[in-house]
Amino acid sequence: MLEVRDIHKTYERRPLLQGVSFSVSTGETVCLLGASGSGKSTLLRIIAGLEQPDQGQVLWDGEDLAAIPVHYRRFGLMFQDYALFPHRSVAENVAFGLRMQGLPREEIRVRVLAALSQVDMESFAARRVTELSGGEQQRVALARALAPRPNLLMLDEPLGALDRTLRTQLLDELRKLLHHSGIPAIYVTHDQEEAFAIADRLVMLHDGRVEQDGSPLEVYARPASAWAARFLGFVNLLSGWVVSLDPLRVETPLGHWLVGDACSGADRSGKPVTLLIKPYGIVPAATRAECNYLEGIVQDVIFRGEDFRVDILAQGMEFQFFVDQPFQVGQMVRLNIDPQAVLCLD
Amino acid sequence: MTFGLRRRENGALGAVSQRAGLPVWLWAAPLLFLGLFFFYPLSAVLRLAGEAALAEGLKGAPWSRLGGALWFTFWQACVSTLLTLLAGLPAAFVFARYRFRGKRLLSALLTIPFILPTVVAAAGFNALLGPRGWLNGLLMSAFGLNYPPVRIINTVSAILLAHIFYNTSVVIRVVGSVWAQLDNRLEQAARSLGASSWRTFLEVTLPLLRPSVLAASLLVFLFDFTSFGVVLLLGGPRFTTLEVEIYLQTMQFLNLPFSGLLSVLQLACTLSITTLYLWLNRRQPVPLSPRLSPDGLWSVRRWRQRLLVGGVIVGITFLLLLPLVALALRSFLVISPEGDLSLTLAYYRELFINRRQTFFYVPPMVALRNSLAYGAATVTISLALGLLAASALNRRGRFERWMDAILMLPLGTSAVTLGLGFLVVFTRPPVDLRSSPWLVPIAHSLVALPFVVRTIQPVLASIPSALRQAAAVLGASPWRVRREIDWPIATRAALAGAIFSFTISLGEFGATSFLARPEYPTLPVAIFRFLAQPGDLNYGQAMAMASLLMFICGLSVLVIENIERK
Incomplete structure (x- = not known):
């Protein structure tokens, strides 16, 4: 499915990513785990096509995506602070991606409702997004990302802005939703507990390189390095x-x-x-x-x-x-x- | 009224929103406009003054008038500023710290002076305190007097009062917003360390407020210094500021060289004040951490608090509302020579009639029509140029910072100077626009442009790049991103800017009094003319026109508020 090959990226003349490679296979949730500033978000943005790598390739089903601009990649990205469109209602936010695909109005309506009910937000359809609480915004952002049925869903610290109790609750829901939908996902976080809870596979980033790549069980049983061990607690x-x-x-x-x-x-x-x-x-x-x-x-x-x-x-x-x-x-x-x-x- | 800019730093992560290259084509129109209609007339005024200073023409110049005007301008600006601070600071404190009923309504009232034409305010004070006003009318009928006992119009007091009316809101806005942002845990910490409440104010609160108080004072001083309509209409012939003197020298004594000299003096003063203001505003030495919880507001309990809050509410209501209510009521009122009061619609009926069958006097309704037409033209010009400039300003670089300052220059230039410049340059070849109906709206656009840019640009700048990226990830092409994200968000700001520009045009008096041709007066010019005429009918018609103007401006404020709330 997705293959990331030897990605290099320099940011403000400092090397941020220095040859990152990993892959995501069908239905798999991969957690990118690393300290803040380790380049996780940049990596996501490179995969999404929002930024260009200095070197390396992003492949989908073996095809190089370099020439394909963001809006044709059909990858979903859920932003760190959600980036909901403030001038549109909840339903209009969720409908956005479907409209971009040029779907008929009736189908959009049905799929918006379906996406909203997936995250238990049907009753909020007509609300303004500026009236929502943090947790509600998170759900709408998730619905917006899922509605166009992306080939790959990327989540950039989706729970980072929420308080602890809400996090635990949403983490559970998110886990179920990802596993049910079967959409392959990349989940970025710096919180190892979150990563263990949601990941089929962990990819730990450190100093611009993949430090370790394996199932949560493997990684916990056998950290690859002193850094990995320390990072895992x-x-x-x-x-x-x-x-x-x-x-x-x-x-x-x-x-x-x-x-x-x-x-x-x-x-x-x-x-x-x-x-x-x-x-x-x-x-x-x-x-x-x-x-x-x-x-x-x-x-x-x-x-x-x-x-x-x-x-x-x-x-x-x-x-x-x-x-x-x-x-x-x-x-x-x-x-x-x-x-x-x-x-x-x- | 402080058009501070808070930019969101996009950093390198805003890659998608960054478009390379200098947006020359965006800048072309605004720059051409400013060059032709701002710098060219201004340089003409400078040349006029320079030639006058070199030539013999100034031998007989009324130097004593210059000295008198300069002294009075500074004097009244200083006193007005002090009085305004005296009125505004307690109110700022009450607004920042107390929770009380009617607070939102009162804040809405505070927007009145920002949008109310000076002519309307002057008419309002006249309706309240003038010889034909309410106070005198009531006193005369109560005590059977045959002369108005209160004589405040045409004194310094009237000027000062009107300046307090206009600028108290500025102090409340500028100082009050900073005061409300102060972390009140700082004061609590001082109290817990043993400082009395007075000591806490002196050693903690005041030092933190000082930059904002300074900024507000300078802004108020600048407004008072350049005050034109208020002084001309309420001060009478005895009091002339630099602005009024320029007007008189140009329009009555036809001494253009001397006007030029005065303008240069005026320009030097306002530019130094503006520079000082910008310089002070740039350094905000104390980082103000926002308050964590909104429960920091106090409710009114003790009698001293009641006295303070009650006093501020009553004071502001009286100061801001009374002249306006008096104006509206006075436009329906006849005072007979015997001192009897009765209601009438006569003044409004008279608006459609030209009593003087002369070429230079048009029915007041024509003035309204002129004003609306000029307003529409001003909106068109300033909005088109403002949108271009705001989008161009949106990419930040050294060039843009310079352009930003240049765009704001007309704000620091007095309207009277602008009017003089237009008069000097555009009423003779090569660019003879004397008979062009565009001269007035062009001058209005110059005044309105900075406001339009300041309304639209922050909104464009505040669109997080994540929104554009989110749209792109969801499948929107770059063109679609603009149509779906940037434009809808900016539309609302553009609408607000348009209405802002419209009200500025409706109320503009300084430049218009130079440029409006006698047969095409605007509403403020007509009000000024009718106020200067003797007779109850003329006075009543002036009141009716001012009420109309007030009504239109009030409506605009409501629309803007509605837009901004959505």
Whole structure:
């Protein structure tokens, strides 16, 4: 379906995108995840045809779209702050794309109502868009983007402007709607929770490149890099270097660590690596162990409903773990960590 | 009345809306117009003054009149500005901080002076306080007097009062909007740190308001400085400002060189005031963070608050409404020599009749017809040029910033100077337009053009590029985007600009008094003539014409408000 190939884009003489490639297949929702300023929105605009890449191609069913202007691409784009036409009513906004296709009036009317009922806004058809609340505007913008049945729907931080409760609710509806409609979608966000909730596949952008591309499960189970791990909310990162390969053993300032999950790639002997210690699977230790051992002072204990988050300071480094039983603040703890909970990143 | 520009920065993301190249063809017509009808007459006035200064012709110039006019112009402008601030600042405070019943109605009232012709205001004050006015009429019939006891017309007080009438709204608008935007948590913070309410005002509020107070003062000073109709109609022969002196020297003493000299002096003064105003307005040193919640408005509770808010409501209503109501009522009223009052439609009936069977006096209805025709022509010219200029201004660059300033120049030039310039240049070859009916609407268009541009341009600029892009993504071609997005949104602003321009043309008095040929007077010119004539009938007809003018202008305001609300 959609294939984005080696896109380069410079913005104000700074490289913004440096060879981004990914694809979206039929019915799939792909989440572009990255920090603000990572070029996500620019990438969307390039796909939509609103901007030209310096280099690279956007292909649809194998055909290069470079020569096809925005208004012939039949991609839907939902703008960050919705860009509803203030001089038109809700229904007229939704009808816009259909009118551009030159459909007969009666069909437009029917499809506008259908699109509005998809987002539960039929009763608002005659309203002015300036009278709508943020959540209502979001729904109308979605209906407007969906009504012409675009080949691809792109959503640029569609929930960014809304408050938290509304976000959770709309996120759910959006997810159902995308999956029901079967329209392939690209969803841009900087919020990993949102991304996990809605994506069939995550594409993480960092420094103008795709850092990682995979299903939410894969990405969470195995972040591709220290940056990806940090961006996904992991805290426990340790740098060290490989001392032996089978089993994989890494030397760090906090002793030696056995890694259950082998590094991908070839020989890493003596190479610097980063260890990610998943926040689960710690066992209190009776004595000092030879490896996979952490000794520190409990800084803070935070109740999270199901379990507790424990912040531990070990040799000046912060670690976070989730445990069933609370620890005492100020307590000295010794922990053994399951090698299966230790990952080796590049 | 402050035509501040807040631009939305499109940045590089507005790629689709950016069209390359200098829009030369957009600029051609507005530039040609300004060059021919603004810079050319103005340069002629300058040359006139220069030649006069070099030649012997000024030996017998009435230098004492110049000194007197200059002194009086500054003096009355200073006093008027001070009084206006005194009246406007408390009102600005009340509007910014209190919630009270009738607030919206009162804000609507405040738009009156922006659109009311000076001739109408002068007639209104005359109807209220003049020797044939309400106050004197009532006093005379109450006490059986055979002379009007209140003599305020043809004194400085009348001039000052009319200036307060006109400019209090400016102070309320300019200062009040900034005051309402002040984050009142700043004041709360000061109070919580131990400052008294007075101390808080002195140390927190006032310093934050200072730029806006300065800006408002300068604007008011500029309006007072260039005041023409008010001084001519309410001040009488004893008081002449520079503007009035130019008029008298040109029209009565036919001393064109001296008029030129006065105009140059006037131009130098107004340009320095305008420059100072723009310079002060440019630096807004304190970033004003908008208030987060609208519940910052106070409701009126204690008796001191009642006194303040009540005083402002009553004061504004009296100041703004009383002259207008007096005018409308006076146009239906006959005061017999015995002091008896009775109602009549005679003045309106007389509007269709030419009592003086002379060539130079036309029935007042013809003046109305002239005014409407000139108004229509002004709308056509200023709207066409304004639309071109506004679209051209919409791409921002160094060139556009310069053009923006140049387009605003006629605002800082007095209408009387403009009128003189037209008279000097266009009543002799090579461009003899003396008998052309276009001279008046062209002058009106010059005055109206800055307003039209300032009405349309911000609307065009404020269309977010995302709207155009959204339309494009939904399948609209670039041409279709213009038709579906830009034009419908700009149409409303254009309509408002058109009505604005129409009312400006209807009320314009300064330039018209130079240019209107005797047999083709406009309504304001006719009102001026009839007011200057003796007799109750002439006075009543002036009142009737002024009421008509007021009615048309009021209607226009209503239409504009309706357009803007939609």
